[in-house]
Amino acid sequence: MSGTVRIVVDDELISGRDGQTIAGVLIGSGRIAWRTAQHGERGVFCGIGVCHDCLVTVNGVEGVRACQRRAVEGDRIEREVRS
Amino acid sequence: MTHVAILGGGPAGLAAAQAALAAGAAVTLLDEGGRLGGQFWRHHAGITDPRMQHGFERFERLLGSLERAEVHSGAAVWSAELRDGGDGGGGRIVLRAVVGDADAADRRPVVVQADAVVVATGAHDLALPVPGWTLPGVTTAGAAQALAKRDGVSVGRRTLVAGAGPFLLPVAQSLALVGATVVGVHEASRTGALARGWLPKPWELLGKSGELAEYVGALVRHRIPYRIGSGVVRVLGVERVEGAVVAQLDTQWRPVPGTERVIECDAVALGHGFTPRLEAAIMLGCEVEGDRRGRFVVVDDAQRTTMPGVFAAGEVTGIGGADAALAEGAIAGFRAAGLAQDDPRLRDALRVRDRMRRLARRLERAHGIRPGWTAWLDDDTIVCRCEAVTKGAIAERAEVPLRAMRLATRAGLGPCQARTCGRAVEAIVAEARASAAVTGAAGEAVGGANAGAQGDGAVGFDRRPLLAPVRLGELAEPTEPASDENRNEAWPSGCSA
Ligand SMILES: Cc1cc2nc3c(=O)[nH]c(=O)nc-3n(C[C@H](O)[C@H](O)[C@H](O)COP(=O)(O)OP(=O)(O)OC[C@H]3O[C@@H](n4cnc5c(N)ncnc54)[C@H](O)[C@@H]3O)c2cc1C
Numbered sequence: 258m259s260g261t262v263r264i265v266v267d268d269e270l271i272s273g274r275d276g277q278t279i280a281g282v283l284i285g286s287g288r289i290a291w292r293t294a295q296h297g298e299r300g301v302f303c304g305i306g307v308c309h310d311c312l313v314t315v316n317g318v319e320g321v322r323a324c325q326r327r328a329v330e331g332d333r334i335e336r337e338v339r340s
Numbered sequence: 341m342t343h344v345a346i347l348g349g350g351p352a353g354l355a356a357a358q359a360a361l362a363a364g365a366a367v368t369l370l371d372e373g374g375r376l377g378g379q380f381w382r383h384h385a386g387i388t389d390p391r392m393q394h395g396f397e398r399f400e401r402l403l404g405s406l407e408r409a410e411v412h413s414g415a416a417v418w419s420a421e422l423r424d425g426g427d428g429g430g431g432r433i434v435l436r437a438v439v440g441d442a443d444a445a446d447r448r449p450v451v452v453q454a455d456a457v458v459v460a461t462g463a464h465d466l467a468l469p470v471p472g473w474t475l476p477g478v479t480t481a482g483a484a485q486a487l488a489k490r491d492g493v494s495v496g497r498r499t500l501v502a503g504a505g506p507f508l509l510p511v512a513q514s515l516a517l518v519g520a521t522v523v524g525v526h527e528a529s530r531t532g533a534l535a536r537g538w539l540p541k542p543w544e545l546l547g548k549s550g551e552l553a554e555y556v557g558a559l560v561r562h563r564i565p566y567r568i569g570s571g572v573v574r575v576l577g578v579e580r581v582e583g584a585v586v587a588q589l590d591t592q593w594r595p596v597p598g599t600e601r602v603i604e605c606d607a608v609a610l611g612h613g614f615t616p617r618l619e620a621a622i623m624l625g626c627e628v629e630g631d632r633r634g635r636f637v638v639v640d641d642a643q644r645t646t647m648p649g650v651f652a653a654g655e656v657t658g659i660g661g662a663d664a665a666l667a668e669g670a671i672a673g674f675r676a677a678g679l680a681q682d683d684p685r686l687r688d689a690l691r692v693r694d695r696m697r698r699l700a701r702r703l704e705r706a707h708g709i710r711p712g713w714t715a716w717l718d719d720d721t722i723v724c725r726c727e728a729v730t731k732g733a734i735a736e737r738a739e740v741p742l743r744a745m746r747l748a749t750r751a752g753l754g755p756c757q758a759r760t761c762g763r764a765v766e767a768i769v770a771e772a773r774a775s776a777a778v779t780g781a782a783g784e785a786v787g788g789a790n791a792g793a794q795g796d797g798a799v800g801f802d803r804r805p806l807l808a809p810v811r812l813g814e815l816a817e818p819t820e821p822a823s824d825e826n827r828n829e830a831w832p833s834g835c836s837a
């Protein structure tokens with residue numbers, strides 16, 4: 258029923274199901290961590306927008322919760338590294 | 341016409357909206373999710389497996405009833421205030437939100453002014469820290485559920501589900517339905533507690549519609565082992581989850597030495613209960629009650645909070661499941677719209693609510709967090725995930741006031757604002773103070789420690805300057821309705837923090 262949606266993650270094109278969140282597309286493509294925190298890598302923890310573990314940069318805008326944002330065709334996702 | 345604002349579009353908020361509309365009020369409903377339905381009816385057509393949905397016809401009827409309401413989804417409400425009476429027009433409740441894609445830079449400000457508000461902000465999972473829980477592959481049980489329902493995916497192929505409470509069962513079922521192997525469900529409570537809690541009337545637990553039987557059936561069908569008095573005490577792995585150590589837990593949830601065994605898995609879903617999203621109610625001035633084991637918005641039989649015109653319903657008032665939330669929402673909506681308590685339209689909802697409240701008390705007795713869990717922490721276990729603050733660092737400063745401890749360690753000061761670690765930090769502080777009091781002087785200090793561990797008054801970590809993440813630029817936007825009398829209003833203090 259649902260079509261596909263393609264997003265670019267660190268210059269690689271990956272596809273997911275239309276309607277998935279960015280986290281859903283990332284996990285569907287086999288990624289489970291995409292942010293560098295003080296102590297190691299993080300991906301989804303709470304899944305509902307509470308913990309901020311899953312932050313990514315989307316189309317140049319930093320600090321987007323991947324578990325809350327619906328993936329849109331052509332979105333460019335960049336990893337975030339905690340300084 | 342009375343104007344009722346509803347904050348939250350889960351079962352409680354939707355039922356409140358339907359009731360308030362039926363009673364003749366004008367209704368504005370705001371929810372930060374892209375779709376209404378809250379945690380219970382999280383869905384996406386074409387992705388969500390219908391076997392994970394329950395009572396969906398009810399949901400569709402509720403949505404249908406919203407035709408006459410003003411509905412804002414994708415609306416992150418960041419401020420909720422009661423303004424002083426006497427200024428006439430528009431009502432005393434003021435909610436401020438930004439509307440658009442989650443965390444986008446170009447969200448549109450919306451201000452809602454109403455005569456009454458129903459706070460129905462729900463709850464999120466409470467996952468207790470465990471050594472290794474920051475490894476990729478560890479999520480909350482709710483995240484596993486949300487990813488399965490909303491996105492049709494699972495983080496791992498072999499998932500261990502652990503924690504406490506009946507919610508672990510639908511999580512295991514959903515994981516199995518998206519193709520993951522659930523290597524076990526580990527429930528911390530023991531038979532005795534369960535027997536006193538819900539075993540006498542198990543059908544009340546997950547709705548009358550046979551949900552429980554369905555989940556138990558799923559465990560059997562998918563050959564998922566269910567263990568009680570057992571929990572994950574350590575997650576193993578270097579770059580990601582490679583396994584987990586489970587152990588038997590005593591009645592206080594202390595690991596029983598010598599019972600540890602390693603289970604191979606690549607994901608762990610932890611859920612030790614739920615914690616309400618209290619910040620909107622607290623910002624509105626509502627009283628909250630409880631201690632570090634659980635704090636909730638105080639409501640009376642009419643779902644009225646301690647503030648005039650402010651009602652609360654659903655999991656912010658107690659963890660009772662979707663049926664309780666629906667009933668409380670209906671009562672709150674009717675009352676907020678001006679119906680009397682003895683109006684016949686309230687009768688059904690009152691009956692259901694009272695039954696579900698009794699059930700909620702039994703659930704808490706059966707599955708409520710026991711203090712012994714801190715024994716599975718090491719001194720170097722990260723407790724505050726945002727700021728990487730360890731158990732040792734927190735316990736070391738347990739004697740100073742909570743606020744000073746937070747500033748010194750940064751525990752709870754990261755982006756999640758202690759939503760994830762708050763309860764755990766309070767428990768560690770209370771325990772450290774209690775053991776200091778035992779080895780030190782008076783027993784009287786223990787009582788003091790417990791009171792003090794709640795921190796700033798009764799609200800501990802639950803007071804937050806902003807209800808939802810907003811960008812500084814969005815705060816600078818004019819967010820008042822375009823009428824002259826409102827234009828010059830100053831910002832509420834604290835919102836630029
Ligand atoms: C992740 C998760 C998954 C769950 N899944 C299930 C399940 O599958 N089955 C089950 O029986 N129970 C489930 N539960 C339990 C569930 O919480 C209750 O059964 C039920 O959803 C409670 O209804 P509610 O209306 O009180 O709250 P919720 O359903 O939580 O609804 C609250 C709503 O308020 C909104 N909100 C909160 N703060 C703001 C704000 N500042 N601005 C705007 N909107 C806001 C949220 O977006 C949310 O939609 C789950 C709980 C969680 C945390």
Ligand code: FES
Nearest residue numbers: 302304308309324
């Ligand atoms: S996983 Fe917690 S905010 Fe996205």
